[in-house]
Amino acid sequence: MAHNTPPVYVSNTRQLQCFLSLKKSEQLRLCVEITEKKDDSSDVEASEEEASEEEASEEDASEEDASEEDASEEDASEEEALEEEALEVESIENGSYDGCSLEDEQDEIENDCFSNVEIHDVAGEDEIDDNFSTYGESPIEEDEDSPTLPSKKRYQNFLMSESKGNLEVLKLEMSSLDLAVGQRYLTKKHLKRRLKLFTVRHQFDFDVEISNLTTYVVKCWVDGCTWRVRASTEGLSPQFYIRIYDSDHACSVTERSNRSRNATPDILGELYKNFLGDVGPAVRPESVGIAITKQFGVKMEYWKSHRTLKCAREIDEGTPECGFELLPSYLYMIRRANPNTVTRLQIDELGRFMYVFLAFGASVNGFPFMRKVVVVDGTFLNGKYKGTLLTALAQNGNFQIFPIAFAVVDTENDDSWNWFFTQLKVLIPDQEGLAIISDRHNSIGKAITNVYPLAARGICTYHLYKNILGRYKGKDVFRLVKKAARCFRMSDFDMIFEEIEALNPDLHGYLERADVRLWTRVYFPGERYNLMTTNIAESMNRALSHARGLNIVRILESIRVMMTRWFAERRVDARSQSTTLTRGVEKLLQGRVSASRDWTVQRIDDHHTEVKYGAAGESLNVVNLVERKCTCRRFDVEKIPCVHAIAAAEERNVSRISLCSPYYKSTYLASAYAESVMPVDSALPVPDNVANVQCFPPFIRQQPGRPKENRMKSALEVALANKRPRKEHICSRCSQSGHNARTCPT
Incomplete structure (x- = not known):
């Protein structure tokens, strides 16, 4: 195959055999992991080895007998074939095909072994701001849904039994596509689809001679060829x-393979899904086209290729319309499996979908142990x-990220955001101690x-920086804006803000119009802690990026x-x-404890302590351990002891752990993840009043061209991506890094 052929995920033995068949004409390199179940008993293995030597001479005779039996079955009468197929009525009632060929040996091989080849999609790292997200990482197990880590798990499929409106999928064993006299098909539509799959796989085409309610006759499209199939009904049954089935071709293989009208995307999609590879989010249309061309000559x-991959995914995941139809039943099953779960489904007067809201009971019961800041x-x-x-x-x-609620709406406007916050208010009541962080969307502010x-x-400072970078120039002024936003003391902010006004009056006016109460620490009216950006929301969007193209139930x-895995892992970790x-707070305090030893401490009274740095006291702060305040205001905002508070606590022999907010304790963390997020139990029936609720897809206007999967990057992201790394300093004597010429050991 071509050297630039994309990797393909091989999920079963049939797909592996199809690729191995290419070795006859192509140079192929496969990385395959095969697992085969074996008996651990040594006695059984020894007996099998002895039996294999005795039966070696009998294998040829058994193969000849099997071939004779296959030939006799193909030549059997219609009555005998119908009697044999009558035993398979049960599989027809379940919606599967019983029109199968006699390749039993292939089925046994497929049941014995399987192969798996995983493809890892590595995501890029995001800039770390004040969220301290790296402090909470476990040294052993890391969060797999974080955008700074590679995605290592494939998407799990959701199955709902006895659900209405599922995509009509052709359920047949792809290893037995061959035709045979006596095969039975539920309708003519199913027969036509089987013929299309068969002809595309064997690289030829057919013409229809007769097609009516009772008879269907096709032949090879090449004139004079003897390949022919005749099918008909029996009685009043559909x-x-x-x-009749004449399987031999009288035409040349080069001639009959010149036409492939039946190779439509829906047929190729099913062949690709069952024979060639995976249909996950990492698969690209180019790899699908290369695999189909190599295997089927199309x-x-x-x-x-794009439409073929789309059809294959719809077979595996269901159509978008199917998702809306299953939505009421799915929400009911989620509420039944997870107590205290809140779900809301909003439909219009025509029964078309508008909004859906979902908050799991585990999140509702765990939010009281979180700091009251919602992003x-x-x-x-x-x-x-x-x-x-x-x-x-x-x-x-x-x-770490703690999910509270999710909603799917048509777009971000006043109505959708107002509806979302109305549902969120059921879980999180309105109170003065609550802080809500978002971008500068006008609809969010109104809601x-x-x-x-x-x-x-509060607004995200990162989005503010993007707007400033796109409108105003000057690196020095941009750095001053970042310093002003992160200041803890009013005096520091006023000094930097005056400097911004002197350098760029227009930018100063823009920052005032943006309302300093929204984007600064010092003027923020509530408790914002360390959350200055919406980075945790962007991380969540990245974690769910693989699912944004699926139907709504998926x-x-x-x-x-994702939440089931997160709650289980973090419960054990807590x-x-x-x-x-x-762990995150301990790691943060580790550096502050080391730095606190360089500060000089002097008691003022029973509550106040003077902490200064150096003999001259160029940096002086006053700490009140009773009220948990410091003049640097870092202790006041973060609710975690600053360097000065740690130095004062050590001098007064006060526990530094008692100075932290209870939200940072391990007991609170364990209580937040005490409950589990349970999957739906599809074995339980859905009431008729729920299953009969109609939810139709919304009206849309499909834009021309292929949908964009990646958003356009902002000016700040482009600038950060093109930023040149700082040059590492090297010694002028020995040309080594880590020291200079004055401290060079040589």
Whole structure:
């Protein structure tokens, strides 16, 4: 194969055999892991070895007998074939085909072994801001859904039994596509689909001679060829039986393979899914086209490969329309499996989907152990019906993402955000101690004002920086804006803000119009802690990026799978932490404890302590351990002891652990993840009043061209990506790094 052929995920033995067959004409390199179940008993193995020597002479005779039996079965009468197929009525009632060939040996081989080849998609690292997200990482097990880590797990499929509206999938064993006299098909439509699959696989085409309600006759498209199939019904039954099958071709293989009208995307999609490879989010249309061309000899253009991959994914995951139809039943099953779960489904007067809201009971019961800062954001969906995924998140005491609620709406506007916050208010009541962080979307600001009038709103400083970088020039001024936003003391902010006004009056006016109460620490009216950006929301969007093209039920199920894994892993991790404070806070305090030894401490009174640096006291701060305050205001904002508070606590023999907020304790972390996120139990029936609720897809206007899967990068992201790394200093004497000429050991 071509040296630039993309990697393909091989998921079963049939796909592996198809690729190995290419070794006859192509140079192939495969990386395959095969697992075969064996008996551990040594006595059984020894007996099998002895038996294999005795039966070696009998294998040839058994193969000859099997070939004779196959020939006799193909020449059997119609009555005998129908009697044999009558035993398979049970499989027809389950919706599967019983028109199968006699390749039993291949089926046994497929049941004995399987192969797996994993493809890892490595994600890029995001800039770390004030969120301290790296402090909470476990040294043994890391969060697999973080955008800074590679994705190592394939997407799990969601199955719902006895659900209506599922995509009509041809359920047949692809290893037995051969035709035979006596095969039975439920309708003529099923027979036609089997013939198309058969002809595309064997690289030829057919013409239809007769097609009516009772008879269907096809022949090879080449004139004079003897290949022919005749099928007809029996009595009043709509089932078709193959009466005549001439399997031999009288035409040349080069002539009959010149036409492939039946190689449509839906047929190729099913062949690709069952024979060639995976249909996961990492698969690209180019790899699908190359694999189909090599195996079936069909010329594939890009758009045909794209449609083929789309059809294969719909067979595996269900159509977008199927997702909306299953949505009421899925929400009911989620509520039944997870107590205290809140779900809302909004449909219009025509029964068409508008909004859906989902908050798992584990998140509802775990939020009281979180700091009262909620980060909200929205990201676009790239499925057929588009839409926007809204998220509400918090950050736990270990500086990890804690999901609260999710919603799917049509777009980000006043109505959708107002509806989302109205549903969120059921879980998180409006109160003065609550802070909501978001971007500068006008609809978010209006909705917070209407639904959460008592809460304090803050904007993401990262989005503010992007706007400044696109409108104003000057690196020095840009650095001053970042320093002003992160200042803890009012005097420091006023000094930097005056400097910004002197350098760029227009930028100063823009920052004032943006409202300093929204983007600065010092003027923020509520408790913002360390959350200055919406980075945790962007990380969540990245973790769910693989599901944004799925139907709506698959999106919600992907969220459920992710949260089930997160709660299980973090529950074990929280219980394993032996310290009183969380791992993230312990790691943060480690550096502050070391730095606190360089400070000089002097008592003022029973509550106040003077802490200064150096003999001259160029940096002097006053700490009040009773009120947990410091003049640097870092202790006041973060609720974690600053360097000065640690030095004062050590001098007064006060426990530094007692100075931290209880939200940073390991017991709070374990309580937050005490409950589990359970999957749906598809074995339990859905009530008729729920199953009969109709939810139709919304009206959309499909844009021309291929949907965009990646958003356009902002000016700040482009600038950071093109930023040249700082040159490492080397010694002028020995040309080594880590020291200079004055301290050179040579």
